Amino acid sequence: MSKGLPDLNKDFSSWYTQVVNRAGLADYGPVKGTMVIKPYGFQLWENIRETFDSMIKKTGHVNAYFPLFIPKSFLAREAQHVEGFAKECAVVTHTRLKADPREGIIVDPDSKLEEEIVVRPTSETVIWSMYKKWIQSYRDLPILINQWANVVRWEMRTRLFLRTSEFLWQEGHTAHATAEEAEKETLDILELYRQLSEDFLAIPVYTGVKTDSEKFAGADKTYCIEAMMGDKRALQAGTSHNLGQNFAKAFEVTFQTQDNKEELVWATSWGISTRLIGAVILTHGDEKGLRLPPKIAPIQLVVIPIIKNKDQEEEVKSFLEPLIVQLQDLGIRVHQDWTNNSPGFKYNEWEMKGVPLRMEIGPRDIVKDQVVLARRDTGDKLIVPKEEVKDQIVGLLQDIQSGLFEQALEFRDQNTHSVNDYDSFKKIIKKGGFVRCGWDGEQATEAKVKEQTAATIRCIPFDENPNGLSCVFTGKPAKHEVIFAKAY
């Protein structure tokens, strides 16, 4: 803990790697590109998961579990889908190992599978193969199923939480009788993603629709939430897809309508992943490490006793005991650090881990019937009389939650620029930031801008206003107002 972090204004990438490591969030696994989520990082994920799980259950969704393994032929049934995932599929070809006198343990060649198996990169195909069995009539619809699962997408260049060969996520897969209902579901879920991101992770997001070249392989439309990270790059934080009838067609899933017609079923799918943990780090982190929004922080308040001997320890403990009980009764997640390290060491450590509030308490405070509270977000210290501590903590946690959001929002808005000409565009993209501008709607334009600047269209925001705009690249009348940025 003694050495400082790399300067996040100069080397954001090393800063990120060190924070993930020193805050004890994650580690690489032995197979290239795989991730070990350590307990502190996993508690973050558990809090995010429970928050979103309760949101979707309240809106009528249920959880289920579908197999990890997908027959290779299933993936191939939807042409766009297989094209999108073919290059990153882990393939199971054998089912046994055996001892070999020369080489030790080898793969048993006699166990070769007739049809190779793909480890799920996403579950549309396996799920729609089941929906074919489950859906006969309009009475079987809608199906509103979600699963929390691991998926595998083989990656060459990996980064903990942001891009790993295996990650954890939720994937919702719904089936509907009408196109309107599917579109509504897609947008309803996007709104839940926005709430999760803004109200819990304190990350402001743009909501909108992806261009055809950026949409999900197999979707008619992909909606997304896009956030700005601390280095002014964009991160796609969640996507909700209207799949139209593409998977129903591929798996021949039809239903009998109320007036006895046979129709193809309408589908949606939507996902958020452990990537969100990366987004939290990259949005809120500072030169001391993580800063966690209280609503998802594994520990909301860390208590650091300032003591010199056993007597003082006893004194502080009895002062604290009733207070801690009160705080826990309020549902506040408290941790007391009674290790032998110095207070200064502990301050650094818990700041690195992003705990929103710190309480310092020693014999001198007890005499004055007070404690010291320190905010992680601003660094402010407050001396608080004992009888006010409980209310102050509750209030401060709310302030920190909204303060982090406001700070991120201000940062994003300051670094989002509306421009009309390509020179300004290139300058902003180069120095970092989001650009709002006109686009002529041509994939070729999008491709050229990407080639020249590495910026992509993050989304066509819902609040676009293309009237009177011209395309930033071609100068033609704009079909859409879009947001361009370099992205993670």
Add this chain to the structure above:
Amino acid sequence: MSKGLPDLNKDFSSWYTQVVNRAGLADYGPVKGTMVIKPYGFQLWENIRETFDSMIKKTGHVNAYFPLFIPKSFLAREAQHVEGFAKECAVVTHTRLKADPREGIIVDPDSKLEEEIVVRPTSETVIWSMYKKWIQSYRDLPILINQWANVVRWEMRTRLFLRTSEFLWQEGHTAHATAEEAEKETLDILELYRQLSEDFLAIPVYTGVKTDSEKFAGADKTYCIEAMMGDKRALQAGTSHNLGQNFAKAFEVTFQTQDNKEELVWATSWGISTRLIGAVILTHGDEKGLRLPPKIAPIQLVVIPIIKNKDQEEEVKSFLEPLIVQLQDLGIRVHQDWTNNSPGFKYNEWEMKGVPLRMEIGPRDIVKDQVVLARRDTGDKLIVPKEEVKDQIVGLLQDIQSGLFEQALEFRDQNTHSVNDYDSFKKIIKKGGFVRCGWDGEQATEAKVKEQTAATIRCIPFDENPNGLSCVFTGKPAKHEVIFAKAY
């Protein structure tokens, strides 16, 4: 729903398959031996998971996540371990698919991995490869980590929940400074398993230790909970392993002791899986289908309105509304069935799904200010005055919980026999039941009994009393009193 189930006294196996299917618990996936857990089955798993998760968190354990993929060489490091799992490993050998003009989508031969990857059958090896990085000193111990995950063990003959190629489980992996501490952890967890099984799943279990031939591949000792199913066969419901220093040796995990010595770390691992859902079905099910213990039932009370028209519907709804709110405030999981099916159809359906309590309510009940409550476990019907409904429901759910346990306990005890001679042994094993008897402690004896009767030693129970017993097979003085049975 109209046709009855197969007779569970004549064809328990078909009865099981039909209950799993008709109660909507699970289905086979497209890859042989894989399982789809449907929403109703998954809610059962969620309830079991949340119950046990809270037990282990209360006792200081934390969750984390380790990768699905394990390098083949890791598995080979512990000789017994690889021997135990080699024959059921799914092996990933390639990482890309590609289009082929003749065959459509094929595995890209250029994507062959240098070292093959095993899909985890269990995670000791990958976890201890990480513990090597995390453990240096006694200060880093104990590590009390658990993960909820999917694992893959390739199976030829599969059965939903009981034996599938992929299943869900929790696996705890702890690291300790002393042998005593590891042994205590192993036994503490076994006690939690016993509590989960008896107090929540209402399944009585024998607790004890496995013989060497039945223990986990890589363990010094395997403790287990063993339950009797409705066909009098045994089911291993949970295992807790003292791994000694075997994995520390294999992965060279040492720590510096307080007096500056270098020592190998002591390990435990322990697991329960979706198999427990199978155990619940096989223990409590009857001729009408599932019977679920209230504590884990997704729905504890189903309300069936008995109505003939829209007016009656309104009447019943306004009668019910305040009552439902009261019940939900008590945390009771209520479902109202307002579908158009007949009451009789609904009774059958919810009985099949094992809902512990049913409330019938129609205009005639409203006139009398009463409802009818029907118990799933006994079939008893009670007429209950409205003002007593809430208390009655709370009490009945407790009665059903303990009633199911008592019934299962009586059944098990009636079918557990202490015998001294091999003829009686064979008769009981043939007709079904557990046998308690002496065993000379020889693996050869165990193997011969298994060969001749298909019965295995389920455990050496903690309450064994071998004094004066002789081995049921060899007649030699018994080293242990053991429990033999045919097992799932």
